[in-house]
Amino acid sequence: MTTESLPEHPDWLWRNPDPRPSYDVVIVGAGGHGLATAYYLAKNHGITNVAVLEKGWLAGGNMARNTTIIRSNYLWDESAAIYEHALKLWERLPEELDYDFLFSQRGVLNLAHTLQDVREGMRRVSANRLNGVDAEWLEPDEVAKVCPILNVSSRTRYPVLGGTFQPRAGIAKHDHVAWALARRADEMGVDLIQGCEVTGFLKDGDRVVGVETNRGRILAGRVGLAAAGHSSVLAERAGVRLPVQSHPLQALVSELHEPVHPTVVMSNHVHVYVSQAHKGELVMGAGVDSYNGYGQRGSFHVIEQQMAAAVELFPVFARAHVLRTWGGIVDVTPDASPIIGTTPVENLYVNCGWGTGGFKATPAAGWTFAHTIATGEPHPLNAPFALERFTTGALIDEHGAAAVAH
Amino acid sequence: MLLITCPWCGPRDETEYHYGGQAHVPYPENPADLTDEQWAEYVFYRDNPKGPFAERWMHSTGCRRWFNVLRDTASYEVLAAYRLDEPRPGGTR
Ligand SMILES: Cc1cc2nc3c(=O)[nH]c(=O)nc-3n(C[C@H](O)[C@H](O)[C@H](O)COP(=O)(O)OP(=O)(O)OC[C@H]3O[C@@H](n4cnc5c(N)ncnc54)[C@H](O)[C@@H]3O)c2cc1C
Ligand SMILES: [Zn+2]
Numbered sequence: 167m168t169t170e171s172l173p174e175h176p177d178w179l180w181r182n183p184d185p186r187p188s189y190d191v192v193i194v195g196a197g198g199h200g201l202a203t204a205y206y207l208a209k210n211h212g213i214t215n216v217a218v219l220e221k222g223w224l225a226g227g228n229m230a231r232n233t234t235i236i237r238s239n240y241l242w243d244e245s246a247a248i249y250e251h252a253l254k255l256w257e258r259l260p261e262e263l264d265y266d267f268l269f270s271q272r273g274v275l276n277l278a279h280t281l282q283d284v285r286e287g288m289r290r291v292s293a294n295r296l297n298g299v300d301a302e303w304l305e306p307d308e309v310a311k312v313c314p315i316l317n318v319s320s321r322t323r324y325p326v327l328g329g330t331f332q333p334r335a336g337i338a339k340h341d342h343v344a345w346a347l348a349r350r351a352d353e354m355g356v357d358l359i360q361g362c363e364v365t366g367f368l369k370d371g372d373r374v375v376g377v378e379t380n381r382g383r384i385l386a387g388r389v390g391l392a393a394a395g396h397s398s399v400l401a402e403r404a405g406v407r408l409p410v411q412s413h414p415l416q417a418l419v420s421e422l423h424e425p426v427h428p429t430v431v432m433s434n435h436v437h438v439y440v441s442q443a444h445k446g447e448l449v450m451g452a453g454v455d456s457y458n459g460y461g462q463r464g465s466f467h468v469i470e471q472q473m474a475a476a477v478e479l480f481p482v483f484a485r486a487h488v489l490r491t492w493g494g495i496v497d498v499t500p501d502a503s504p505i506i507g508t509t510p511v512e513n514l515y516v517n518c519g520w521g522t523g524g525f526k527a528t529p530a531a532g533w534t535f536a537h538t539i540a541t542g543e544p545h546p547l548n549a550p551f552a553l554e555r556f557t558t559g560a561l562i563d564e565h566g567a568a569a570v571a572h
Numbered sequence: 573m574l575l576i577t578c579p580w581c582g583p584r585d586e587t588e589y590h591y592g593g594q595a596h597v598p599y600p601e602n603p604a605d606l607t608d609e610q611w612a613e614y615v616f617y618r619d620n621p622k623g624p625f626a627e628r629w630m631h632s633t634g635c636r637r638w639f640n641v642l643r644d645t646a647s648y649e650v651l652a653a654y655r656l657d658e659p660r661p662g663g664t665r
Contacts, residue, residue, distance in 0.1 A: 398620040409616040411593075412645075456591035457574075460622045460646045466573050467587045500616045557612040 180352035188385035196220030200392035202532020211540035214355035221363035225344030231494035237335035241567035246297035252530035265346035274335035279435040395495025397518035416464025416493040422446035436475035501561040592628030
């Protein structure tokens with residue numbers, strides 16, 4: 167486990183300009199996705215007359231709240247392609263951005279606790295390999311070798327029957343990822359504007375020509391929405407209905423511990439995810455709250471269940487103290503896959519529906535969304551993720567397939 | 573944790589219930605006449621307001637009956653709980 171010290175706090179990483187009256191492109195939402203989109207608009211397409219508008223502070227939404235698991239072991243071809251593109255970008259971004267955000271390829275283990283889990287896992291390993299994604303099936307004794315603190319005894323309520331392992335998967339320091347992208351985008355001329363809430367849209371017939379904000383009107387050639395949990399609330403103001411539902415998702419961390427947990431462990435069946443942050447906290451996530459909500463807090467019984475699961479899997483954690491819990495708001499689509507593409511309103515583009523798993527996609531979401539905004543057409547990687555799929559029925563149904571149970 | 577009042581059993585913790593999504597979504601009257609867009613709307617599109625929302629809950633560990641709840645999705649305040657044959661309080665939907 168790496169114990170390097172963290173990069174310095176970055177007050178100086180970007181300017182804080184006032185909004186100008188007009189831009190070629192306005193991106194709504196300075197989460198990881200909005201920032202990556204601005205970065206690739208500038209880098210890949212030479213479009214630098216861009217503003218990223220953020221109602222709160224830069225990367226203070228889900229970007230600041232997620233458990234930072236990065237992997238590409240999705241079942242369906244379309245998903246494997248976009249998440250693997252993201253993973254390849256992650257592998258070169260620290261050098262490209264000249265910023266060590268502690269991307270740590272410590273591997274992700276997805277545990278199997280039932281015969282059906284075993285079959286699903288083996289099927290996914292085969293599918294991953296066919297798609298050039300690294301994946302292995304591990305028997306319980308091999309699972310124990312990868313993560314010695316895991317309880318793989320057969321005498322537990324839901325014994326570990328094996329697991330899938332993606333060695334190239336891992337975690338990264340999320341805030342620093344955002345700051346790294348923000349610094350480069352800013353350097354290339356992008357205006358990152360915090361405390362600027364988009365409250366409505368300026369339209370000319372069926373075409374969007376700008377946005378209304380709490381800091382005045384801003385004209386825009388094209389507008390890209392990257393507002394995560396608030397996508398549907400925002401899109402509705404532009405007259406676009408999105409098939410997403412917003413749910414609270416929470417996470418928690420323990421106090422600091424010595425390095426004990428060498429990988430990332432996910433279990434759908436008992437429903438907990440655990441990794442150890444670089445500083446030493448155990449970082450744990452679980453399922454979404456079943457109901458819709460925007461309250462940025464999660465239900466207590468979810469914590470209770472995830473703790474019970476964690477302690478059974480990792481008896482060594484029984485005396486660890488919870489330090490902090492928090493929640494974010496995630497937008498979930500009917501097929502648990504994102505929507506990236508055009509909308510019925512001309513010049514309005516949407517990137518949403520990443521639900522509980524969009525951090526890992528950050529670079530690919532930015533790459534493909536920038537392409538779509540720059541050219542008006544989807545990139546081959548995001549073409550299958552268009553809004554139209556809910557009408558054509560060409561769903562990418564990752565519920566229960568994506569190695570995650572919510 | 574939410575405290576939800578089952579119309580038959582009274583106030584109980586959220587953990588006794590199962591969530592059923594948006595309420596008052598009628599099955600299409602003439603299904604054979606629907607376009608693909610209308611089917612998509614019926615199957616996949618639901619409201620997602622930040623504010624009052626009429627939704628279905630089932631008292632799964634109690635009387636096992638479905639009912640409707642009007643709840644504010646921003647404050648989480650439960651504004652009303654009512655039977656399926658009752659209209660949404662203060663409105664038509
Ligand atoms: C607890 C938790 C754990 C998670 N764990 C993982 C994980 O391990 N791995 C993984 O891959 N994903 C994970 N996710 C999901 C991931 O965080 C999201 O899918 C991803 O962050 C979404 O993209 P984003 O970063 O741009 O969103 P955000 O960071 O939420 O960015 C959206 C931004 O838009 C802003 N905004 C909204 N409305 C407006 C408006 N009207 N005007 C201006 N700005 C606006 C918001 O303030 C926000 O900053 C997790 C999420 C949560 C909540
Ligand atoms: Zn009841």
